[in-house]
Structures are given as C-alpha cells and as structure tokens.
Amino acid sequence: xxxxxxxxxxxxxxxxxxxxxxxxxxxxxxxxxxxxxxxxxxxxxxxxxxxxxxxxxxxxxxxxxxxxxxxxxxxxxxxxxxxxxxxxxxxxxxxxxxxxxxxxxxxxxxxxxxxxxxxxxxxxxxxxxxxxxxxxxxxxxxxxxxxxxxxxxxxxxxxxxxxxxxxxxxxxxxxxxxxxxxxxxxxxxxxxxxxxxxxxxxxxxxx
Amino acid sequence: xxxxxxxxxxxxxxxxxxxxxxxxxxxxxxxxxxxxxxxxxxxxxxxxxxxxxxxxxxxxxxxxxxxxxxxxxxxxxxxxxxxxxxxxxxxxxxxxxxxxxxxxxxxxxxxxxxxxxxxxxxxxxxxxxxxxxxxxxxxxxxxxxxxxxxxxxxxxxxxxxxxxxxxxxxxxxxxxxxxxxxxxxxxxxxxxxxxxxxxxxxxxxxx
Numbered sequence: 001x002x003x004x005x006x007x008x009x010x011x012x013x014x015x016x017x018x019x020x021x022x023x024x025x026x027x028x029x030x031x032x033x034x035x036x037x038x039x040x041x042x043x044x045x046x047x048x049x050x051x052x053x054x055x056x057x058x059x060x061x062x063x064x065x066x067x068x069x070x071x072x073x074x075x076x077x078x079x080x081x082x083x084x085x086x087x088x089x090x091x092x093x094x095x096x097x098x099x100x101x102x103x104x105x106x107x108x109x110x111x112x113x114x115x116x117x118x119x120x121x122x123x124x125x126x127x128x129x130x131x132x133x134x135x136x137x138x139x140x141x142x143x144x145x146x147x148x149x150x151x152x153x154x155x156x157x158x159x160x161x162x163x164x165x166x167x168x169x170x171x172x173x174x175x176x177x178x179x180x181x182x183x184x185x186x187x188x189x190x191x192x193x194x195x196x197x198x199x200x201x202x203x204x205x206x207x
Numbered sequence: 208x209x210x211x212x213x214x215x216x217x218x219x220x221x222x223x224x225x226x227x228x229x230x231x232x233x234x235x236x237x238x239x240x241x242x243x244x245x246x247x248x249x250x251x252x253x254x255x256x257x258x259x260x261x262x263x264x265x266x267x268x269x270x271x272x273x274x275x276x277x278x279x280x281x282x283x284x285x286x287x288x289x290x291x292x293x294x295x296x297x298x299x300x301x302x303x304x305x306x307x308x309x310x311x312x313x314x315x316x317x318x319x320x321x322x323x324x325x326x327x328x329x330x331x332x333x334x335x336x337x338x339x340x341x342x343x344x345x346x347x348x349x350x351x352x353x354x355x356x357x358x359x360x361x362x363x364x365x366x367x368x369x370x371x372x373x374x375x376x377x378x379x380x381x382x383x384x385x386x387x388x389x390x391x392x393x394x395x396x397x398x399x400x401x402x403x404x405x406x407x408x409x410x411x412x413x414x
Contacts, residue, residue, distance in 0.1 A: 001224045001392050003217075008352040010210075010217045015250040015345060017208045038411055043222040045344070047361060049396050049404040055411040063414055078329045086324070095327070105411070116404050117293070120302070122285045124361045126336065130382070133340035137252070138222060141348075145215040154254060154331045165414055175337070185208050189256050197256040197323050204245055204262040204312070207270055207372055 014145050016187050021149030023183040024100040033146060034103065040142040046131035048116025053132040053174070054108045056165055066164050067156070067176060068098045074155045093194060096153045101178030106161060107136055108171040132174045139177070149182030221352050223394050228356030229304040230390040236310050240353060247349040251342035254334035255323025260342040260381070261315040263372055273371050274363070274383060275305045281362045300401060303360045308385030313368060314343055315378040339381045346384070356389030 038055075046052065058064055079090050098104070109132040111125070121127045140150045158173035167173075191197045245262075253259060265271055286297050305311070316339040318332070328334045347357045365380035374380075398404045 001220065001394065002354055003221065003224075003352050007217045007221070008349075010214045011221055011348060011352045012247060012250075013208065014210065014214070014218055015247065015349075018250075018252070020252060038409075040219060040222065042406075042408060043219075043225075045225070045227060045347070045359070049398040049406065051407055051409055053409060055409065057411045057413050060414055074330050078325075081325060081329065090326070093326075115407060116398075118285075118288060119297070119300075119398070119403065120361050122288070122362070123281050123364050124380075124382075126381075127361045129333065129336065130340035130343075133337035134344045136337075137341045137344050140252070141218060142215075142222075145210050145218045147209055152252070154327050154334045155329070157330050173331075174333075175331075187208065191256040191323075191326070196326065199249075199256065200258055200322060201249060202245075202258055202260060202262065204264050206264050207267055 014141055017185060018141055018144040019149065019186050019189065021151045021178070021182045022094045022097040022190070024097045024102070024149065024178060024180040025183055026100050026102060027181060028102045029148065029180055037139055037142050037146070041135055041139045044131065044135035044138040046135070047121050047127035048119035050113045050116030050128065050131065052110045052113045052128045053135040054110060054171055056106045056167070058104045058106055058165070063164065064098070064104060067161070070156050070160055071096055071098055071153065074157055078155060089196065093196060095155060097151050097178040098153065101151070101180045103179040105177040105179065106165055107132060107174045107177060108167055109174050111170055111172050129174065136175060136177065143179060148179060151178040153178060221348055224392060225348055225351040226356065226393050226396065228358045228385070228389045229301045229397070231304045231307040231309070231356065231385060231387040232390055233307050233309060234388060236355065236387055241310065244346055244349050244353070248342055248346045251338065251345040253338035253342070254328050255326035257320045257323025257335065257338065259317045259320045259335045260339040261317060261378055263313045263374070265311045265313055265372070270371065271305070271311060274311070274368070277363050277367055278303055278305055278360065281364055285362060296403065300398070300403060302362060304358050304385040305360065308358070308387045310386040312384040312386065313372055314339060314381045314384060315374055316381050318377055318379055336381065343382060343384065350386060355386060358385040360385060
C-alpha cells in the first residue's frame with residue numbers, strides 16, 4: 001500500500017482541522033456512524049497489542065449532571081491558582097462542552113491487562129497509558145474526518161469519576177470525551193485565538 | 208472545512224496500514240521530507256496548548272550503540288519473566304529496528320512546562336504525557352502517509368536514556384523512535400501474525 005501525495009495532504013488537513021471542540025449542537029449522532037467510529041478506534045497502536053483502553057458511554061442524565069458538577073468544582077479550584085487578572089481570563093474560557101454534547105464517553109486504562117502478556121511494558125508501564133492516549137486520538141481524527149467534533153475533558157477528579165461510574169478495580173481514568181456535531185469548524189486552537197497560549201514550535205535538538 | 212467520504216476512507220487506510228515497524232532499509236530519509244514531518248508533528252493536540260514534547264535526534268554512532276546495548280539488556284531481562292516455551296517465543300520476536308533505522312529520535316515530556324500556564328492539568332498531570340503520546344502518533348501517521356515506517360521502542364531503561372543523552376532536569380523519557388524506509392508494508396500487527404497476541408475488540412459499556 002503506497003499513499004499518494006494527495007492522500008498525505010488529506011491527512012495533513014484532517015490534522016490541521018482537528019480541534020478540541022467545546023461548542024456542540026444538541027442533535028444526536030447517527031448510531032451507524034458511532035459504531036463505525038468505535039470500529040476505527042480499534043486500529044490504534046498499543047504496546048504488546050494489548051489494547052488496554054476501556055470505554056464507558058455515559059447516557060444517564062443523573063450521571064452526566066454529576067460529571068458537570070465535578071468539572072465545575074475542579075475548574076473553580078483551578079482558577080484560584082491564578083492572580084486576579086489572569087483568573088478572570090481563565091474563567092472566561094470555555095473549557096468543556098459537557099452541557100450539550102450528545103455523546104459522552106469516559107475512557108480508562110487497564111493497568112495490568114492480560115492481553116499482550118506484559119510485552120514491551122516492563123521498563124515503561126507508562127506505555128499502557130500512551131496506548132490509551134493514542135486510541136483517544138484515533139477516535140478524535142476519525143470523528144473529525146466524519147465532520148464531527150470531539151473535546152477531551154481532563155478538568156475532573158479521576159478518583160471521583162472512577163467511583164461515580166463504578167468501574168472495575170484496576171481501571172484508571174484517562175479522559176472524558178464529548179462528541180457531537182460542532183457549532184463551528186476551526187483550524188486554530190481556541191487557546192491561541194483567546195491569547196491564553198499562542199502556538200509555539202518545537203525544534204529538534206541533535207546529539 | 209467539510210471532509211468527503213473518500214477523505215475519511217483515506218484516513219482509515221492510513222490508520223490500517225500504520226504499523227510498528229522493526230524492519231528498516233538503511234538508506235537515508237530525505238531531509239526535506241524529515242523537516243515536513245517535524246512541522247506536521249506540531250499539529251498534535253496538547254493540554255493548554257502547552258506542547259510539552261521534546262525531541263532529540265540521535266546521530267552519534269557511539270550513542271546509538273549505547274541505546275542498542277540498553278535495549279538488549281532490558282529485553283534479556285524481560286525474557287526471564289516467561290516460562291521456557293514462552294521465553295523462546297519471546298526471544299524469536301523482532302521488537303526493534305535499532306540496528307538499521309537511519310533516523311532515531313528520543314522523545315521526552317517536560318513535566319512542568321511554562322507554556323499553557325497550568326491549564327487543564329491540575330487534576331490530571333498525566334495529560335502532559337498524553338500530549339506527548341499524541342505527538343508521537345501524529346509523527347507516526349504522517350510518516351506512514353509519506354510511505355515511511357516508524358517503530359516505537361519502549362524496552363529501554365528511562366533513567367539511563369535520560370542520563371546518556373544528558374537531558375535537562377524535568378525531561379521525562381517517553382519513547383525512542385526508529386524512522387526510515389520499511390523493508391515491507393503490512394496492515395496487520397506483527398504480534399498478531401506471530402501469534403503472540405491476537406487482535407481483540409473493545410466493546411463500549413453503557414451507564
């Protein structure tokens with residue numbers, strides 16, 4: 001399988017137009033499309049082919065309300081870290097789309113999966129978490145290519161989310177994902193537009 | 208920017224044909240192409256737009272030899288975890304392409320970056336490592352779309368690699384990447400083909 005320059009360019013545009021979406025329309029995501037996204041997520045890389053990610057689709061309105069409350073509490077606490085000016089700026093940012101996103105997924109990592117038989121993670125158990133991060137990103141890109149938006153919410157207390165969703169022992173919270181039709185498309189991070197943190201470049205050092 | 212079903216299908220094929228490559232040709236990667244990949248890596252998502260990944264391109268032959276030695280030691284040690292039959296199977300697997308890959312990159316995470324001003328990582332400092340994992344995956348996909356292969360080596364002792372490359376305080380080792388022209392293309396994980404760990408599916412639970 002050889003890819004053409006046009007196909008490489010398509011990937012580039014998908015990468016460029018993938019954003020952390022926090023503004024969602026409330027209309028549902030087609031279930032066939034959602035199942036296709038679930039299948040695409042399976043194509044993520046994983047250490048030892050262990051596929052240590054676990055996904056809970058949160059539909060219960062009471063559970064969703066608890067997640068929102070948890071976010072508000074964590075976000076309020078995070079705001080206290082900043083001096084007054086910066087705090088006002090922080091609080092003006094919209095950092096999650098929890099109130100409107102029609103699909104909400106809690107993602108976890110199994111830190112001692114049987115699959116993979118331990119391969120590739122003896123010196124770096126962290127590789128399991130890396131696998132989950134890449135699975136989330138796989139879903140993110142696939143959603144964007146289907147003209148959906150995804151937002152990754154990390155301003156939550158991990159232990160409380162694990163307890164709320166009554167996950168099995170050994171599941172570690174990774175992120176809470178909002179998924180749906182975005183209110184607008186953009187090719188520039190919101191935090192760059194808002195002036196919170198401008199885009200920067202990463203030079204590669206040499207040794 | 209709306210993507211067509213054909214473009215979504217292109218992404219799917221890139222995801223499907225991305226493999227952890229351990230068999231490389233020795234011919235160099237064009238520097239213009241490499242610079243394009245570096246720029247594409249900048250499009251990765253990151254918490255607070257902090258871009259906490261750091262990359263060192265390892266060219267010195269003595270350093271590369273040290274990395275290979277480190278891998279061999281860690282790999283030998285990992286093999287001891289298995290009973291005799293399984294150990295023979297493990298040792299027959301080719302788990303890295305360190306001897307031939309023309310481009311080798313050590314990737315790290317800055318665990319307290321100034322960029323982003325702490326946003327999004329107060330309850331989950333792990334988000335910084337997730338950002339680095341996604342940056343690695345961005346490079347991986349971009350390389351595949353340019354018909355290169357990338358292999359992610361995690362069977363290394365993180366502290367020793369940090370010391371070997373004399374990285375600044377606060378840089379945490381994430382992975383060592385081999386990059387180059389692959390000897391062959393495949394759409395199925397080597398560990399699945401070898402029978403070590405077959406592909407499995409991840410059902411989404413509901414709450």
